[in-house]
Amino acid sequence: MPIARVLSANRGEIAARVVRAAHALGIEVVQAVSSADRDSRAAQFADRKVVIGPAPSRQSYLDANLLVHTALQTGCDALHPGYGFLSEREHLARLCADHGITFVGPQAETIAALGDKLQAKAIARAAGVPLVPGTERIASAHEATVAAETLGYPVLLKASAGGGGRGMFIARSAAEITASFDKASNEAAEAFGDGTMYMERYVENARHVEVQVFGDGTGKVLHFGERDCSIQRRYQKVFEEAPCAAMPEALRQQLHRCAVDLVASLKYRNAGTVEFLYDVDRAAIYFIEVNARIQVEHPVSEQVTGYDLVQLQFQVAGGEPLRWTQDQIPVLRHAIECRLNAEDPKRNFQPSPGRITGWSPPQGAGIRLDSHCYEGYLVPPFYDSMIGKLIVTAATRAECVTRLQAALADFDVAGLTTNLPLLKFIAAHPDFAANQLNTRWLEQVLLPAFAPIQE
Amino acid sequence: MANSDKPKVTAEDLENLIEIFNQSAWDELHLEADGLEIFLSNDPNALAPRQASGAAASIGTTAQVVAPSSVPATAVSLAGPSGHAPIAEGQVAIRAPNLGTFYRAPKPGAPPYIEIGQQIEIITEVCLIEVMKLFTPVQGNVRGVVRESRARDGQMVEFDDVLIIVEPN
Numbered sequence: 291m292p293i294a295r296v297l298s299a300n301r302g303e304i305a306a307r308v309v310r311a312a313h314a315l316g317i318e319v320v321q322a323v324s325s326a327d328r329d330s331r332a333a334q335f336a337d338r339k340v341v342i343g344p345a346p347s348r349q350s351y352l353d354a355n356l357l358v359h360t361a362l363q364t365g366c367d368a369l370h371p372g373y374g375f376l377s378e379r380e381h382l383a384r385l386c387a388d389h390g391i392t393f394v395g396p397q398a399e400t401i402a403a404l405g406d407k408l409q410a411k412a413i414a415r416a417a418g419v420p421l422v423p424g425t426e427r428i429a430s431a432h433e434a435t436v437a438a439e440t441l442g443y444p445v446l447l448k449a450s451a452g453g454g455g456r457g458m459f460i461a462r463s464a465a466e467i468t469a470s471f472d473k474a475s476n477e478a479a480e481a482f483g484d485g486t487m488y489m490e491r492y493v494e495n496a497r498h499v500e501v502q503v504f505g506d507g508t509g510k511v512l513h514f515g516e517r518d519c520s521i522q523r524r525y526q527k528v529f530e531e532a533p534c535a536a537m538p539e540a541l542r543q544q545l546h547r548c549a550v551d552l553v554a555s556l557k558y559r560n561a562g563t564v565e566f567l568y569d570v571d572r573a574a575i576y577f578i579e580v581n582a583r584i585q586v587e588h589p590v591s592e593q594v595t596g597y598d599l600v601q602l603q604f605q606v607a608g609g610e611p612l613r614w615t616q617d618q619i620p621v622l623r624h625a626i627e628c629r630l631n632a633e634d635p636k637r638n639f640q641p642s643p644g645r646i647t648g649w650s651p652p653q654g655a656g657i658r659l660d661s662h663c664y665e666g667y668l669v670p671p672f673y674d675s676m677i678g679k680l681i682v683t684a685a686t687r688a689e690c691v692t693r694l695q696a697a698l699a700d701f702d703v704a705g706l707t708t709n710l711p712l713l714k715f716i717a718a719h720p721d722f723a724a725n726q727l728n729t730r731w732l733e734q735v736l737l738p739a740f741a742p743i744q745e
Numbered sequence: 746m747a748n749s750d751k752p753k754v755t756a757e758d759l760e761n762l763i764e765i766f767n768q769s770a771w772d773e774l775h776l777e778a779d780g781l782e783i784f785l786s787n788d789p790n791a792l793a794p795r796q797a798s799g800a801a802a803s804i805g806t807t808a809q810v811v812a813p814s815s816v817p818a819t820a821v822s823l824a825g826p827s828g829h830a831p832i833a834e835g836q837v838a839i840r841a842p843n844l845g846t847f848y849r850a851p852k853p854g855a856p857p858y859i860e861i862g863q864q865i866e867i868i869t870e871v872c873l874i875e876v877m878k879l880f881t882p883v884q885g886n887v888r889g890v891v892r893e894s895r896a897r898d899g900q901m902v903e904f905d906d907v908l909i910i911v912e913p914n
Contacts, residue, residue: 295823318823325905338823341903342844349843350904355877356844363846363901364823385877 292608293317293368293392297361298332300372301351303678304584305332306662308370311600320364322357324350326670331662340364345672351375354382361391368392368607374674377583378405394607395560396582397507403556404580414577417555419548422567422576424490431471435464437489446492447471449478449485456481460492496729497568498522499534499575501549502591504602506612507559511550514591514599515621516542520729521716523639528709528732529716530587531626532594535687536725538573545575553580561588561603570728586629586679589660593625593683623683624690628698628717630661630678632669634707636744643671648704652697656683656690669706677708691723715740830907836892838907839885845874847896847908851882858882859909863891871909874902889913 295318298308309319309332321336326345333339340360343350350356354376361369369391371377383398395401404410411421425437427450438445438461447467449457457478461467471487479485502514518534519527534542549564563585565578588599597619606612633639649665661678663669669677682697684690698714716736721727727735766774766785774785832838841847849857849872859871870882871891893910896902 320823340844340901341905343904355879359846359876360844360901 291367292610293394293604295320295337295364295366296368296370296394296604297322297357297364297366297391298336298372299351299357299361299369300375300377301327301330301332301662301673302676303660303662304372304586305330306335307600307660308332308372309335311598312370312604314598315601315604317368317604320360320366322351322360324672326672329667331664331667338364345670347375347673354379354385357382358385358389358391361386362389366391368394368604370394370603371583373583373586378581380405392607394603396505396562397559400556400558401582404582407579410579411577413555414552417548417552419552419577420575422490422493425488428487428489431468434467434471434487434489438464438467441489441491444492444494446490447474447487448490449474449482450488451482451484451486452478457485457487491569493567493569493572493576495570496520497534497536497570497727498527498565498578498729499537499545499568500563500565500581500585501546502585502588502599503549503553503558503562503564504599504606504612505553505556505558505560505562506606506610507557508611509554509557510612511554511558512612512614512616512619513546513550514595514597514619516545517587517590519587520727521722521732522729523732523737527587527629528713529626529628529722530590531624531687531690532590533621533624534568535624536570537568541568541573541575548575548577552577560606561599586676587627589658589679589681590625590627593658593681594621594623595619596622623685624687625681625683626687626690626694627679627681628694628713629676629709630680630701630703630713631675631709632677632706633675633709635709635712635740636707639709641671641675642707643669643675644706645669646677646703646705648702650700650702651678652680652700654697656693657681657697658683677703680713687725688723691717711744712740715743830895832907832910836910836912837887837889838895839871839883839887839909839911841874841896841902841904841906841908842883843874843876843881844904845876845881845902847898847900847902848873848875848880849894849898859891861891861894864914865889865891865911872896883908885909885911887911887913 296312298305298319298321312319319336321332321339322342323333323339324343324345325341342356342360352375369386376382378401380398380402383393383401386393423441428434444460444462447459457474459470459474475485475487497520499516499518501516503511505511515532516534517530517532519530521529552564553562561584563581566575567578568575592599632642634642645668646663651659658681659678663677682690682693684693695717698717716722776783865885866888867886869885871885872883873880874883889911892912896908
């Protein structure tokens with residue numbers, strides 16, 4: 291049944307995006323806000339806003355009972371969770387289902403299965419999707435050197451009970467394994483009470499690629515191309531683009547097939563992203579995980595395919611079938627997104643909330659800004675520091691890079707400190723223009739070069 | 746507020762203004778003249794520009810005069826709560842500690858927790874708030890006489906909404 295009224299259960303730019311998408315389809319929106327977000331864009335755009343709790347997320351956006359109570363009391367028949375917060379919690383999806391509220395996302399069971407890393411890997415393996423090659427438990431340094439010959443160096447040795455890097459080391463030769471194995475195993479035994487080790491192939495030159503998928507819940511799955519999100523700082527994506535220009539066409543076909551097969555095996559419903567590690571030197575892909583929600587970087591896929599993925603979320607959640615075939619979703623252009631954050635690159639990227647006294651975003655052909663900010667808006671200190679996403683689109687990657695540089699040069703924000711200087715520096719870097727980078731490039735190459743010019 | 750040696754804005758002027766506003770396609774009207782400030786909005790949750798920053802609190806009541814006529818008639822109305830009225834001097838508000846459904850009595854048919862004119866103590870339970878079948882009694886946290894009940898029985902209240910007005914003693 292088509293959705294008539296939705297509770298928008300998130301904040302920031304995605305809430306504003308959700309309100310617009312719902313309105314475009316004639317769906318009414320009740321916006322849940324914390325007391326810190328009373329004056330937010332989403333609250334202004336929505337048909338009604340409801341203050342669900344005080345500023346801290348735990349007492350507002352992270353309380354599933356408050357959200358579902360609000361949805362029921364305000365006559366909503368659906369709930370859109372956005373990304374982050376409770377978007378991938380089985381509990382919220384189940385609570386919605388139990389109370390007759392349509393959850394705009396996957397089924398609760400799907401969220402649970404994919405949220406368990408081991409289960410997700412088993413699902414991938416069963417669907418014929420490659421994982422990072424590795425071993426079962428390894429008893430000795432000798433056993434490790436034998437296994438490493440099969441995997442190929444470098445290899446990564448890990449404590450099976452481990453975490454936080456303890457008991458973990460990279461080896462580039464048999465000698466390095468022999469030198470470190472016993473020490474690492476002992477360290478693991480001391481830290482976790484279990485010295486069991488295992489081994490994985492270590493991908494030195496890796497890119498992060500992911501496929502945007504959409505399922506209708508019956509087993510039909512379409513993809514909307516891939517995204518390259520290799521520019522990351524501390525596992526946080528900073529730039530995302532579509533398509534992955536660095537990937538050979540044959541590998542791209544395999545990537546899409548793997549992503550579709552994996553989620554089709556679950557009769558996946560609604561939007562999702564299948565993440566892979568792209569081993570550039572070996573021209574191979576390995577499954578990482580599935581994100582069972584709409585993602586921050588979804589706009590680049592929208593820009594290159596021409597589909598509105600948030601509207602599609604509402605349509606599919608409302609029971610509409612995916613009426614297209616895969617060849618009706620060609621990737622026609624190139625798009626790059628960068629995340630504007632209220633943070634200070636000079637002070638180790640400390641969040642820098644405050645009042646925006648000047649807000650002058652770039653405009654023009656091929657320029658899109660997804661943001662909830664405006665002149666006079668107070669960026670509250672309680673949440674994520676992202677204040678906008680700048681997305682540029684052009685026919686080719688080269689034109690896109692030029693357009694991005696110009697757009698960033700035209701972007702003026704006053705009143706608080708942002709990472710704009712870093713975004714400009716990345717966009718102007720020759721490695722970026724040449725697309726010669728991997729997941730460690732930002733931290734190992736770019737930031738060391740960027741730091742001195744910040745003085 | 747108005748300057749005494751200038752012609753005063755009459756109630757009739759205000760009625761005319763509200764009439765003009767209601768017949769227009771405007772979302773909001775904000776007027777400042779002769780020290781008087783008027784804010785009209787079709788959004789029941791709208792805040793007057795100055796009220797948002799803490800001044801001119803009484804203007805908000807004007808907005809509520811206008812709001813009900815424009816509320817869409819659906820099964821569950823999209824209208825928000827009507828209780829943003831100011832609190833008189835010498836009185837304090839007991840506010841909702843969280844969003845939920847407000848109940849005056851511990852269960853249907855039972856006498857309400859409190860009556861108007863009743864003396865309450867810090868720990869007196871004044872109402873019940875329910876979230877997904879979890880019922881939590883609310884304590885007054887103030888010693889005084891109950892003057893007004895702002896929330897309606899069985900109605901959803903938002904976080905920090907004014908529930909009850911008390912005159913402390």
